[in-house]
C-alpha cells in the first residue's frame with residue numbers, strides 16, 4: 001500500500017521524522033525531475049507535520065531566488081541573495097533556525113501569521129546550492145535541532161534522486 005504520511009499523534013518528533021524518511025525514500029524512488037520531487041516533498045511534509053507553510057525557493061541566477069513548489073498561502077515570488085532568511089541561507093549555504101521572525105533582521109514577512117521559521121539549503125551533485133527549503137510556523141520557537149536533523153535527512157534523500 002502507498003504511504004499516507006499521516007502518522008499517529010503519539011509519535012515524538014524524531015520518531016515522526018524517522019517514519020516520514022522511510023516512506024519518503026520509497027515515494028521519491030525513480031523520479032528525477034526537480035519540480036515534481038519538490039512538489040511532493042512539500043506535500044508530504046505538510047501532511048506529516050501540519051506545517052503552516054512549506055515550500056522551495058529555487059536559485060534563478062546569481063542574484064535571485066524564485067518561488068517554487070509549495071503548500072500554504074500565496075507567498076513572495078522573488079528573494080535577493082543575502083536578503084531575508086531564505087537569501088541568508090543561500091548566501092551562507094547552511095541551515096538557519098529562526099525562533100522569532102521579528103528578531104531576525106531583514107526577515108521577509110510573506111504572511112503576518114508566520115512566527116518562526118527554518119530554512120535549509122538544497123544542493124546539486126556538485127555541491128552547489130540550487131534551492132532552499134523554507135518552513136514557517138504560526139507558533140514561536142517551533143523548530144529545534146530535531147527538526148534541523150530530521151529535515152536535513154529528508155533534503156539529503158532528495159538530493160540523491162534529483163538531476
Ligand code: SME
Pocket residue numbers: 053075076079083084085086087106107108109110111114117134136
Ligand atoms: N520569510 C522568508 C520569506 C519566504 S516566506 O516565509 C514563504 C524570508 O525571510 O526569507
